[in-house]
Amino acid sequence: MEKFVSEQFPIIVSSVSKSYTTGKTVVKALDNISFEVEKGSLFGLIGPDGAGKTTLFRILTSLLLFDTGRAWVDGFDVITGYKEIRKRIGYMPGRFSLYTDLTVQENLNFFASIFETTIEENYDLIKGIYAQIEPFKNRRAGKLSGGMKQKLALSCALIHRPSVLFLDEPTTGVDAVSRKEFWDMLQALKNEGITILVSTPYMDEANLCDKVALIQAGRILGINTPQHITQSFAKTIYRVKNGNMHALLQEARHWDFTEQVYPFGEYHHVVIRQGSPEPQFPAGIDAGKIHPGIEDVFIDLMRNNEQ
Amino acid sequence: MSPLKYILQKEFKQIFRDPAIIRVIFILPIIQLIVLPMAADYEIKNINIAIVDRDHSTSSGRLVHTITSSGYFRLVDYSSNFNQAMQGVDNDKADLILELPQGFESDLYARKETRVFLAVNAINGVKANLGATYLRTIIQNYNNDFRVAVLTPGRFNDLPVIETTSSNWYNPKMNYTFFMVPGILVLLITMIALNLSAINIVREKEIGTIEQINVTPIKKVHFILGKLIPFWILGLVVITIGFLISWLVYGIIPLGSYLTIYLFAAVYLLVILGLGLLISTYAENQQQSMLISFFLLMIFVLMGGLYTSIDSMPEWAQWVTKFNPVAYFIEVMRRVVLKGSGLKDIRQPMLIMLGFALVINYWAVLSYRKRS
Numbered sequence: 001m002e003k004f005v006s007e008q009f010p011i012i013v014s015s016v017s018k019s020y021t022t023g024k025t026v027v028k029a030l031d032n033i034s035f036e037v038e039k040g041s042l043f044g045l046i047g048p049d050g051a052g053k054t055t056l057f058r059i060l061t062s063l064l065l066f067d068t069g070r071a072w073v074d075g076f077d078v079i080t081g082y083k084e085i086r087k088r089i090g091y092m093p094g095r096f097s098l099y100t101d102l103t104v105q106e107n108l109n110f111f112a113s114i115f116e117t118t119i120e121e122n123y124d125l126i127k128g129i130y131a132q133i134e135p136f137k138n139r140r141a142g143k144l145s146g147g148m149k150q151k152l153a154l155s156c157a158l159i160h161r162p163s164v165l166f167l168d169e170p171t172t173g174v175d176a177v178s179r180k181e182f183w184d185m186l187q188a189l190k191n192e193g194i195t196i197l198v199s200t201p202y203m204d205e206a207n208l209c210d211k212v213a214l215i216q217a218g219r220i221l222g223i224n225t226p227q228h229i230t231q232s233f234a235k236t237i238y239r240v241k242n243g244n245m246h247a248l249l250q251e252a253r254h255w256d257f258t259e260q261v262y263p264f265g266e267y268h269h270v271v272i273r274q275g276s277p278e279p280q281f282p283a284g285i286d287a288g289k290i291h292p293g294i295e296d297v298f299i300d301l302m303r304n305n306e307q
Numbered sequence: 308m309s310p311l312k313y314i315l316q317k318e319f320k321q322i323f324r325d326p327a328i329i330r331v332i333f334i335l336p337i338i339q340l341i342v343l344p345m346a347a348d349y350e351i352k353n354i355n356i357a358i359v360d361r362d363h364s365t366s367s368g369r370l371v372h373t374i375t376s377s378g379y380f381r382l383v384d385y386s387s388n389f390n391q392a393m394q395g396v397d398n399d400k401a402d403l404i405l406e407l408p409q410g411f412e413s414d415l416y417a418r419k420e421t422r423v424f425l426a427v428n429a430i431n432g433v434k435a436n437l438g439a440t441y442l443r444t445i446i447q448n449y450n451n452d453f454r455v456a457v458l459t460p461g462r463f464n465d466l467p468v469i470e471t472t473s474s475n476w477y478n479p480k481m482n483y484t485f486f487m488v489p490g491i492l493v494l495l496i497t498m499i500a501l502n503l504s505a506i507n508i509v510r511e512k513e514i515g516t517i518e519q520i521n522v523t524p525i526k527k528v529h530f531i532l533g534k535l536i537p538f539w540i541l542g543l544v545v546i547t548i549g550f551l552i553s554w555l556v557y558g559i560i561p562l563g564s565y566l567t568i569y570l571f572a573a574v575y576l577l578v579i580l581g582l583g584l585l586i587s588t589y590a591e592n593q594q595q596s597m598l599i600s601f602f603l604l605m606i607f608v609l610m611g612g613l614y615t616s617i618d619s620m621p622e623w624a625q626w627v628t629k630f631n632p633v634a635y636f637i638e639v640m641r642r643v644v645l646k647g648s649g650l651k652d653i654r655q656p657m658l659i660m661l662g663f664a665l666v667i668n669y670w671a672v673l674s675y676r677k678r679s
Contacts (some may be wrong), residue, residue: 061522063678082678083524091522097515101324102317113313114523156519 007075010195011037011060011162015210016069018055029055030066031218035209037197042190045199045210052218054094056167060197061091074163081096087115091156094168096149100142104133104152107141108163113158124160125192129185130155147178154185165189167198171205203295214298221301226294235259235274235293235300239267241286248285255279262299269296277298310525314533322537331499335650336545339495340552344487354438355394357384357401364412370449374405377440396428402436414452424511477645484557489640490613492549496572497579497633498604500542504583507534508675509590521677531672535580542576543569562647571639571653574660578632581667588675607633635660 004194018030029052032048037043045053058064062082071078074088098107105119108130112119120276123130133148133155150170167186171179183205186196190210198209206212206226214224222229240261242248249268252261257276261268269290270277283288322328356374360367375382380403384395395401406424408414414421425442429435478485511517520530546569553559561568583600590596609615610624611633617625628634635656642648650657 063518063521065678071348080545086522086524089522091519093515093518095515095518097517099317099516100319100514105318110313110317111519111523114310114525116310208404 008039009036010039010074011035011043011197012072013056013060014070015065016056016059016071018052018059018064018066028218030059032069033215033218033220034069035213035220035223039195040190040193041210042186042196042198042207042208044212045070045197045215046201046203046206046212047199047215048201048302050217050273054168054220056215057091057093057166057197057199061089061166062086088163090160090162090165092153092157092165092167092170094170094172096153098141098149098153098156101140103138103140104144105137107152107156110222111156112159115208117160119159122159125189126155126158128188129158147174147181148205149180150174150178154182158189163194165194165196167196169201171197171200171202178180179205203298206294206298212294214301216302219305221305222297229297230292230294233300235292235294236272237280237290237296238270238272238281238287239264239290240270240281241267242284248287251282260300260303263297271296271300311529311531311532315536316440318533319395322541328503331503332545334542335499336492336495337552339415340488340491340549343491343558344557347374349506349522351434352379354380354403354434354441355395355401356380356405356438357386357395358382358404359387359389359392359404359406360385361387361409362411363387366412366415366453367407370407372445373449374442374445377441377445379438386489392665393426396426399428399430401428402431402434403442405442416457418530435476484660485559485645486641487613487617488553488557488559489644490611490637492546492553493636493640494608494611494613495508495549496542496576497607497636499545500538500579501583501600501604502597503541504534504538504580505586505590505596506593507538508584508587509593509596512590527672527675527677531584531668531675534584535577535668538580538583539573539576541553542580543572546572546670558676559644561644563643563649567643567648567650567653568640570650571636571643571657571660572662574657575632575636578667581664581671582632585667585671585674588671607631610634612637632660632663 013035013036016030016033017025017028019028021027033052033056035043045056047053055064059066060071060078062073062085065079072078072081073085076082076084076088078085099110108119112122117125118185129151133144133151136144136148141149144152154167154170171182174182179202186198186208189209190196200206206229209226211223211225212229214221224232235280240248245263245268249261249263252258252268252270253271257272257279258270259273260271263269270279270287279287330669337669358374359369360371371382374380383401384392386392389404389406392401392406396404404424404426406426408422408424411421411423423446425437425439427439508517508536509611511520541657550561550565582603586599586603590599606627608619610620610628610631612628613633617628620628639648639653642653
């Protein structure tokens with residue numbers, strides 16, 4: 001049974017909880033988390049800073065012990081099978097953690113050799129990524145730009161052809177163009193059959209995942225495909241705009257039909273209270289009904305979780 | 308091929324790219340070995356003396372001359388007023404006051420005895436002690452000379468006298484550099500080895516690279532060995548530089564064989580590096596590990612028998628020194644360099660160091676955890 005499940009789901013997390021004690025206060029970093037990731041899929045873990053994403057990553061990469069629950073990666077229990085797991089996973093921590101005093105090539109060589117492989121052997125897998133930084137292969141890693149560092153880190157995490165890839169906030173602090181490129185690379189890796197768990201604080205990146213889990217304050221608020229998440233959202237949302245956006249935000253809070261209002265790009269989004277009639281907006285306001293985006297769903301879910 | 312090879316490659320590359328480490332390895336020993344032995348001199352010179360001469364006779368003048376020409380004393384005040392001399396002590400200008408009473412010369416000739424008064428500023432204990440001893444010796448010599456010159460030979464040996472003569476073994480001329488330099492060399496190696504190893508793993512923790520290492524299948528033993536071996540080699544290089552300087556600057560060539568010292572040093576370095584790695588695995592940042600290693604070094608140095616003899620410490624302190632690797636190496640170093648001891652003679656400290664090395668390194672491997 002377990003074997004069958006693991007073949008289909010390289011990552012299984014079952015009721016995992018973890019708390020940290022700092023002084024006298026106990027902080028629940030993860031509160032009864034459960035989810036599975038299907039083989040060869042790109043699973044997004046979306047949540048604000050401090051939601052528990054990194055804790056979860058460190059548990060799954062066998063770096064951190066947890067209090068209760070069980071977790072399997074590629075069929076191995078993360079507690080007892082950590083030795084096997086470490087051979088099969090690639091991990092890119094949120095913080096750049098390669099040797100800054102070694103060159104690009106030396107870093108890659110080092111990680112290849114400790115996995116008892118060579119760059120040549122798996123070159124096809126990293127080619128798309130590494131080719132972009134190869135011209136700088138004799139430059140020290142510390143002297144690379146943010147986007148290049150991230151490409152190097154991904155190359156190093158991939159050099160031993162892992163079956164599961166863990167990417168902890170890979171796009172934080174990276175410019176918009178590099179972010180787009182990075183997600184394209186992930187799509188390509190997915191097509192190689194690699195299962196990818198990626199976390200991000202950016203909700204707009206959720207649409208690029210096969211499945212997303214929204215995590216906040218150590219709890220998972222919802223797991224589904226991005227399409228399903230937006231389709232199943234029952235509330236109506238209008239976007240509003242006028243000459244004085246700041247005043248409009250204050251004003252909109254007091255409308256009878258407003259459940260919630262928040263700035264969203266050049267508009268404000270107004271969530272309509274359920275059961276209220278068709279809203280009548282005051283004159284001078286450019287208002288229109290919209291399909292809720294994934295951000296709208298998350299903002300709603302997070303607000304409910306806080307309450 | 309063994310992953311250890313790749314780890315070693317990486318460590319060496321990192322060491323040689325760090326200009327600070329290279330500086331520490333080559334410049335530190337040179338400066339320390341040249342400057343420290345000259346400064347850390349047991350002989351005290353330039354003791355400031357104030358002489359109150361109430362006699363102003365030929366004899367008192369000759370005594371003053373003997374004192375000032377000894378090379379140890381600097382006459383800062385010469386008067387016939389004790390209060391003025393005392394003021395010199397109060398102002399820290401004088402370390403000693405010698406008062407020659409009125410009638411010094413006449414008493415010496417007429418009554419065959421006289422008294423002089425010696426006041427010592429004991430703020431600096433060592434200086435006071437040595438200063439008083441030097442001065443007493445000078446006065447005694449003066450006394451003997453006087454007896455030879457003035458008294459009739461017949462009365463000279465009236466009283467039975469036990470005369471002590473001594474000869475200094477292993478360091479006949481009592482050249483302090485011969486026992487200071489090997490000791491300082493030990494401290495130097497200890498300092499470099501302990502500090503370099505203590506900040507190494509913890510630096511990987513700070514930069515975050517350890518996270519990336521921990522998710523790989525690298526074995527703990529390989530990782531620790533990868534940290535240990537490069538510094539072990541560097542330690543032996545530093546010793547070599549140290550011996551080169553000892554030979555070039557001080558002309559010190561061990562009486563015993565270099566091989567004995569290197570064998571002991573090889574084991575000793577394992578102890579010190581293991582200790583550094585142990586600190587490194589427990590500390591969370593470089594500051595913590597620097598503080599801990601500094602604290603240990605302080606104890607090692609002060610209780611290592613370089614500046615104060617271990618035999619004169621209280622019993623509990625002597626027990627503490629039994630756990631001080633520095634004390635063992637300083638002793639072995641002096642024995643081999645000055646006395647020519649061979650491997651057989653240093654078997655016991657060697658075995659103790661081997662024990663230390665095993666325990667500490669095993670502990671370091673155990674305490675390095677890849678998961679928390």
